[in-house]
Amino acid sequence: MTGILPYKRWALPVICLFVFLCFPFSLSSYTKYILFLVNMTAIGVVGASGLNILTGYTGLISMGQAAFMGVGAYTVAILSTRIGLPFWINLPAAGIVTTIVGIIAGTPSLRLKGFYLAMATLSAQFLLEYLFKNWQGLTQGVQGIFITPPQIFGLHMNDDRVFYFIVVPLALLSVIGSRNLFRTNVGRSFIAIRDRDIAAGLIGINVLRYKLYSFAISSFYAGVAGGLWAYYMTIINPEAFQITTSIDYIAMIIVGGMGTFLGPVFGSIFVVLLPEAIQRTMEILQPILQIDYTFVAFKQIVFGFFIVVFLIFEPKGLAEIVSRLCERLRHGLERR
Amino acid sequence: MKKMSSLILFCLFAISFLPAFAGEIPVGIYGTLTGTDTDVNGMSYGPRDYLTYVNEKFGGVMGHKYVPILLDGKNQIPEEVKVFKRLVDVDNVVVVNGWSTGGTKALRDQINTLVKVPFQGQSLIKDVLDPEKYPFIFLLGPTYEDQVIIGMNWAKQKGAKTFAFLHADVEYGRGPVRNAIEEKIPEKLNLKVLADIEYPGASPDLTSYLLRINELNPDYVYIQDSVNNTLKILRDAAKVGVPASKFISNCYNFSHLITETAGKDAEGFKALQINADWGEDIPIMKEIKEFGKTHKIAKEDTYYVKGWVQGKIIHETVSRVLKSTGGKIPEISEFRQRVRDEWVKLDKFDTGGGTPPLSYKNNQGHSMARILEIKGGKYVPISDWIKND
Numbered sequence: 001m002t003g004i005l006p007y008k009r010w011a012l013p014v015i016c017l018f019v020f021l022c023f024p025f026s027l028s029s030y031t032k033y034i035l036f037l038v039n040m041t042a043i044g045v046v047g048a049s050g051l052n053i054l055t056g057y058t059g060l061i062s063m064g065q066a067a068f069m070g071v072g073a074y075t076v077a078i079l080s081t082r083i084g085l086p087f088w089i090n091l092p093a094a095g096i097v098t099t100i101v102g103i104i105a106g107t108p109s110l111r112l113k114g115f116y117l118a119m120a121t122l123s124a125q126f127l128l129e130y131l132f133k134n135w136q137g138l139t140q141g142v143q144g145i146f147i148t149p150p151q152i153f154g155l156h157m158n159d160d161r162v163f164y165f166i167v168v169p170l171a172l173l174s175v176i177g178s179r180n181l182f183r184t185n186v187g188r189s190f191i192a193i194r195d196r197d198i199a200a201g202l203i204g205i206n207v208l209r210y211k212l213y214s215f216a217i218s219s220f221y222a223g224v225a226g227g228l229w230a231y232y233m234t235i236i237n238p239e240a241f242q243i244t245t246s247i248d249y250i251a252m253i254i255v256g257g258m259g260t261f262l263g264p265v266f267g268s269i270f271v272v273l274l275p276e277a278i279q280r281t282m283e284i285l286q287p288i289l290q291i292d293y294t295f296v297a298f299k300q301i302v303f304g305f306f307i308v309v310f311l312i313f314e315p316k317g318l319a320e321i322v323s324r325l326c327e328r329l330r331h332g333l334e335r336r
Numbered sequence: 337m338k339k340m341s342s343l344i345l346f347c348l349f350a351i352s353f354l355p356a357f358a359g360e361i362p363v364g365i366y367g368t369l370t371g372t373d374t375d376v377n378g379m380s381y382g383p384r385d386y387l388t389y390v391n392e393k394f395g396g397v398m399g400h401k402y403v404p405i406l407l408d409g410k411n412q413i414p415e416e417v418k419v420f421k422r423l424v425d426v427d428n429v430v431v432v433n434g435w436s437t438g439g440t441k442a443l444r445d446q447i448n449t450l451v452k453v454p455f456q457g458q459s460l461i462k463d464v465l466d467p468e469k470y471p472f473i474f475l476l477g478p479t480y481e482d483q484v485i486i487g488m489n490w491a492k493q494k495g496a497k498t499f500a501f502l503h504a505d506v507e508y509g510r511g512p513v514r515n516a517i518e519e520k521i522p523e524k525l526n527l528k529v530l531a532d533i534e535y536p537g538a539s540p541d542l543t544s545y546l547l548r549i550n551e552l553n554p555d556y557v558y559i560q561d562s563v564n565n566t567l568k569i570l571r572d573a574a575k576v577g578v579p580a581s582k583f584i585s586n587c588y589n590f591s592h593l594i595t596e597t598a599g600k601d602a603e604g605f606k607a608l609q610i611n612a613d614w615g616e617d618i619p620i621m622k623e624i625k626e627f628g629k630t631h632k633i634a635k636e637d638t639y640y641v642k643g644w645v646q647g648k649i650i651h652e653t654v655s656r657v658l659k660s661t662g663g664k665i666p667e668i669s670e671f672r673q674r675v676r677d678e679w680v681k682l683d684k685f686d687t688g689g690g691t692p693p694l695s696y697k698n699n700q701g702h703s704m705a706r707i708l709e710i711k712g713g714k715y716v717p718i719s720d721w722i723k724n725d
Binding site: 032033133134141144146234235237239240283 | 370405407412413414417418421422438441442445505506507509510511
């Protein structure tokens with residue numbers, strides 16, 4: 001029978017689908033909190049996928065990912081509170097508005113590279129942060145904007161389970177979308193610009209135009225991630241979109257694996273879950289160590305240590321490690 | 337690969353069946369353990385240590401021991417939301433002792449409608465004090481707005497005609513000042529507000545803002561911020577010739593860090609006091625010192641004493657509930673509701689001298705403060721306990 005995969009190939013996707021559908025309904029007291037972590041990770045995957053397109057595939061450093069997410073979040077907040085538009089309009093609108101902002105921010109940066117480009121995107125970060133805090137009429141400043149989460153089949157969208165069934169498929173779409181992008185001419189042009197922008201220009205790629213496309217696509221992803229964050233947290237406040245969050249996103253793609261489509265997934269899991277793992281470990285060790293200040297600072301130290309270790313010993317990130325492990329497993333199984 | 341998938345599936349379902357513990361009373365506490373505002377984080381260690389003291393001295397309450405869970409909110413709203421969710425969803429805490437103004441405002445709907453858990457924050461902003469709308473949120477002392485009024489009233493009595501506000505660009509700074517101005521408090525007191533000066537909270541240098549104060553020369557300046565930024569203000573004020581005696585600040589500036597760090601630059605600086613200081617000869621200090629014989633006390637300051645008082649309130653309300661159930665721990669939603677109901681019944685509750693007696697009829701323990709001034713390197717009271725009516 002042609003065109004039908006052998007049943008063995010279906011086993012893993014079916015198992016994954018089963019776990020995806022059943023897990024939120026398990027009875028453990030930990031389920032809700034794990035769902036919260038999964039949801040935050042999924043939002044991170046969307047945002048990091050966008051940054052990966054810009055930095056990992058096009059080689060353009062951006063220190064402003066958090067600010068672009070903020071644009072998306074505020075777009076959703078303003079459209080839902082002032083105009084009352086539904087979420088299925090607000091979310092794409094968040095992406096589109098952020099794309100426009102990204103193009104405006106990206107245009108002056110087109111001729112810059114490396115350190116200078118990083119500084120230009122950093123200035124966009126600070127400028128947008130300033131606007132979030134001080135444009136009271138639009139953003140309500142530091143007071144923030146509260147969103148009443150929309151209802152889906154009578155359930156609030158920010159319910160952990162409901163949100164899980166929205167954000168996880170969107171995260172999957174974002175990963176598949178970025179993977180497919182790099183099978184197209186546009187994606188290959190991005191890679192060419194990253195590897196040798198002068199040579200890319202010589203073979204006929206309009207480097208400036210494609211850099212702008214990269215900023216636009218990355219900003220769209222960031223805007224959608226920000227919009228999702230807004231619906232989940234229901235309070236939009238400038239504090240959530242500061243430079244430290246931008247650095248978290250850069251850490252996600254470095255640790256996950258720049259220029260790989262699964263890198264944002266592994267990186268997001270790492271950045272969201274490692275502090276949790278350290279927190280839990282230190283809670284167990286703290287009565288033994290009996291030192292409060294060490295306990296609190298240890299998280300930051302371990303987090304920073306892992307980032308440095310990855311940069312030195314595994315610059316291709318977790319994606320490369322996982323890829324090698326899977327390869328060894330496959331060879332091991334084949335030998336049997 | 338199939339074996340790997342089956343193993344993963346098994347692990348995920350195994351997690352589903354982890355049992356919860358029984359016979360313990362988890363209490364959630366989060367504060368700024370790292371980040372800004374750590375100067376006043378004794379308020380988070382205090383309740384944790386008091387509940388530990390109760391466990392060790394009295395065996396808990398009716399045989400059930402407290403499990404105080406202290407987490408780091410980093411003074412960031414997203415982090416506070418995350419730790420709050422963990423405390424109420426995973427740890428099933430009976431009470432939450434929270435922290436920041438922004439975090440408390442972000443969580444107020446969850447606290448009062450979705451989760452319904454008694455919440456005692458360190459924020460004293462008026463926006464969350466509403467027994468009708470937010471029945472589960474409790475404030476220990478006078479709101480920031482009450483403190484502004486007390487400060488301005490005192491200034492008026494000293495013959496002041498002009499005033500200025502100085503605060504950071506966060507909700508903790510803007511909110512109370514905005515509320516005070518919207519309620520026309522300066523106008524009611526016949527004081528002219530010359531400026532409402534806002535600075536970036538993380539800025540290491542505030543000289544330009546103090547130059548503006550110097551230029552405007554108000555009679556008094558109210559600082560709506562905490563120790564770490566106040567230290568910068570006093571340092572930079574001394575540089576530009578603005579005397580510390582011009583500044584009045586809220587209860588989160590009654591700290592020996594100011595006298596020790598700013599030295600003579602802090603002479604004349606005034607702060608409000610809403611609870612006892614460390615080292616006073618009062619019953620609550622005897623408890624703390626007893627605890628200190630066998631434990632390291634994280635912060636020996638007035639904020640730790642405040643935290644200890646908050647621990648006492650939690651213990652009192654939980655004890656009352658368990659006495660009414662004959663020692664049986666109710667189901668968590670019922671437990672939280674009953675603790676909340678006992679909280680509002682607290683009337684003239686004696687905190688061992690830590691604060692004036694507390695009555696929570698309107699979800700606010702007390703509304704009194706007195707003004708202290710730094711003289712000779714020490715905080716000296718310069719007013720009686722003032723209640724804002």
